[in-house]
Amino acid sequence: MNQPAADTVTGTFLPEDRAVAAPTGTTILDAATAAGIHLETICSGRGTCGKCRVLVKGYEAPAPTPVDSRRLSPAQLQAGWRMACEHPFSADGVYTHPLVETQLRTVQSAGIGEIQLRPNVQQHVVTPAAPDLEHPVFDWPRVKEELASLAGGVDASLAALRRLSGVIREAGNGPITATLVGSRAIDFEPGDTTAAPALGLAFDIGTTTVVGALMDLESGAELAVAAELNGQAVYGADVISRTTFAAQGEDDLETLRMAVLETINGIIDRLLRAARVERRRVHEATFVGNTVMLHLLTGIDPAGIGSSPFVGVTTESLTTTAAALEINLEADAGVFLFPAIAGYVGADLVGVVVSTRLAQREGNVLVIDVGTNGEIALVASGRILCTSAAAGPAFEGAEISRGMRAVAGAVERITLGEAGPELGVIGDIPPTGICGSGLVDAVAELVRTGIVSPTGRLLPPDDLPGDVPKALRRRVHFDDDGGRFLLADDDPDAADALPLIATDIRQLQLAKAAIRVGVDVLLERAGIGPDDLDEILLAGAFGAYLDAAAVLNIGMVPPIPAERIRPVGNAAGLGARLGLLSLNHRVEAELLVGEVEYLELSAVADFQWLFADAMAFPEPA
């Protein structure tokens, strides 16, 4: 307060235009920090992160230190950029710093909740200084200089450079708008075009269904969503058949690549039409999907994943351009594919772990992405373990006598009451088949009522427990073809009786046993029991429709209180959105795949015994 001011110097920080006083000898970084001005730094002034650069004006920029020279380009040094942690804050100094970090905003996004936006796409309006004979600086260096103070060191794509001189001409040396993907300028437009927000796409490439969401990168808002059948479906229903098809020859791999590409490009067309936005406003797309799907999307041979040891070509994330993958966006639009963990623990599970914040959870939490291939992750005591379980197609309603996908006419909910089965049918129309969640419900109810034994046998009418209501007994029929339970009609010969046959029950039993083994092995490896589980999250479009009680009744998960089981919807797709809206979540995904412990179930010594145990249904309460 009453300290002498003799040893204090005053300088200015831009763009705040704030005069700051600091003791002689203070570094520029410390002077800024003391005044509450936020210069980006990761290493807190140790000279290792290269983030705290400032443009020094007002006096001759000091000679570059070794740290300056390592962190800054010759052109930047020439222009007067220095590391703020390396040089003293000086009288008359005017220090301009990039604003990137302070532009972070927290928004509410549909399906995501609160998220701190930090998209990889940035738009900046700059007015390059007009050149003259004294300063005959080329177009790009002038624009780059302006961008440096807003976005740090940047480069430009060839397509953007091809456009630049025309844009500057059209702007009459006035403002132009630069669009950056990462640190690369991919587009320039005359004037300030930031009123049209930057957009991005988040894709979940499922074996059966591809879902795309068009997102506003500035508000986090979802502008449109579209889902289509994966065009590869005609070449095989599951990843194994696709892998086999692709392995026939190079052309067949290319056929599958083109098929999913057409699906993606079709979805993009629909999204753009629905939201009435221009294609050139979309600057980036993120992708999650299982490992085979992302191999096929990138044209990389997934053959190795088809057989033991289930090893494909790459699990790494891929940062590339729309043109490189032939995605119908501007050629330089960014593309980010999430990293994967293993042949059957794909980028989709990574998306699930990211969107469920699993790695940040304090307790013991299990997440299951239920599907043909069940992907399971467990966070316990700071460790993350994961595995995959070959559940087979029962959960998709496939290879079930009257199975169907979850579309209109599918039975999705079943309760067995005194008056007989009560069916919930999608679209409230007469039932034409049964989908996965209906199958789980049906078997759960049959087990609960004792109509199906703990070993999975549909009991003949004479063997049924005495307390099975008459209206249910009438639905059990046995003949030369074996037994069946009629879901929709008493009359076994009725066209719409909707029978569930013994092998249907067996299919579901195999599917749930596969998942259960995976869960049990993960718990065992983590050294915890079912009681230690704070929560089980059911992910995936299918998981969202599962009834917690039914899941417990079929024994797909160990016995825990039903309220600890929670559906989390399309968590993989949410992960893709998070990665689109914030780079932090991409970093999180990269760190995750480096830390996660992957267990290969088929390498577990006593797998067959564990599987046999897991086949049993729980005894009715």
Add this chain to the structure above:
Amino acid sequence: MNQPAADTVTGTFLPEDRAVAAPTGTTILDAATAAGIHLETICSGRGTCGKCRVLVKGYEAPAPTPVDSRRLSPAQLQAGWRMACEHPFSADGVYTHPLVETQLRTVQSAGIGEIQLRPNVQQHVVTPAAPDLEHPVFDWPRVKEELASLAGGVDASLAALRRLSGVIREAGNGPITATLVGSRAIDFEPGDTTAAPALGLAFDIGTTTVVGALMDLESGAELAVAAELNGQAVYGADVISRTTFAAQGEDDLETLRMAVLETINGIIDRLLRAARVERRRVHEATFVGNTVMLHLLTGIDPAGIGSSPFVGVTTESLTTTAAALEINLEADAGVFLFPAIAGYVGADLVGVVVSTRLAQREGNVLVIDVGTNGEIALVASGRILCTSAAAGPAFEGAEISRGMRAVAGAVERITLGEAGPELGVIGDIPPTGICGSGLVDAVAELVRTGIVSPTGRLLPPDDLPGDVPKALRRRVHFDDDGGRFLLADDDPDAADALPLIATDIRQLQLAKAAIRVGVDVLLERAGIGPDDLDEILLAGAFGAYLDAAAVLNIGMVPPIPAERIRPVGNAAGLGARLGLLSLNHRVEAELLVGEVEYLELSAVADFQWLFADAMAFPEPA
């Protein structure tokens, strides 16, 4: 010698397989250095350069320090990579380090002399560990792990990843060969294919002529050279007319881009045929050329260069792929375009400065790339200054009455003796015209003999000095069309008299004056006089043919002893070769463009007066 060994620990360095003893507490880096094992480091152990990484085996890798985490990827940390400067050298430690730096070799290369090879292209033979259920590691991570110890952190192109699983299959889990451009694997082949050396191309894109050289990147040898007329020539003889043509519309810019591309791709075909090598062995191409030529090659609009302040789009170097520029090599083959300095001081001059080692010269050295546009650089007292001079087409033999390019039939040397003119004709056939060097010789001799006055006037026979030999006097003819000097015959009406007319002399006078002004301005800015010049280097295909005495006689350069003038041939093209054979020279080019001081002659206040002075020819001795 007799020191106790109690405080010493012993570990091993790979790939040397050398046991090393060091005192407890020594860092791994210091232990290696003390034993003469060269780990790459820039910061000498300060933890800032991230270069000295080693793979730690033999004991559990120590917990990563913050420096480790910043410098190494999660996957690398997981694999056991650590920074050698961060951890103690430990008993039983086995430390594997990358070998990149120690692979430097010094070779002799045609036209270049001694050069330390450090190509951007590397080939490595690796044998990825076979995966099993316990270690279900994907193809690329396994290959990457092996490559890391040889080449440090690498990534792979999509095309390479698409090829990888087939290559590993074909190799039967045996060795495969990876080709890297920079830190990116662009190709894999089964087996050890390094017997076929990696090749590269060095191009000099001239306005008139495109020259390409096919180089062996392992020996530095030149395998083939080919030159062709730039296919753009039909759209204009010089950069101004090309720029004007390109400015007509986008299609016209594309026409010029395709024209030079066809020339380049034609040259590549010729080179491959001549050397009998496969296209896929060529992994990189470097380019120099003037700024307009490199704009047109990249499809970037050069319109701004056409008029004051002569500002184009970019002077930066460009690192890209063959596919991006549609150069007919493997899609992922690397492409490097040298950086430029200004609209008329292009990457070609940067190539000249690099190949003449100008920046490393102790004295004061001037280099002139003589052509339609004369590019001039001066190194003096550690400064590098440069400028460009609009010499016009006289040096190319254009706009000269009997001018022609330097092909068979062109007069390239002229001496005026007692017996008359002695002509040196290319191809030793009867002369059909005169090329640039012949024109310089002719005018120099006419000035020397006093037939042309210091003001540039061809003197009528009656005004000629008394000592002009009779055989020469007979060649001077004046009539209603003005004066002329007959180079080849006494009879002015002879078809093969080869007259040099007054405007021819005036054209050369304008050309040499332009260069002279540039030279004088650079000397003045550097604060030195002609006597301080240690050397003048004449670069370019044309410069190589100039006679030092003639250059002095026409006053294109200030008076200095003729022995200080030296032709250096196609120094620009040599620069492209140097950049191909060693990354050091690319770094040098980048640093150079950041340091060089560019002078725009048209911005010099008294340019018109200087130009008028420079028009004068020196008085005959």
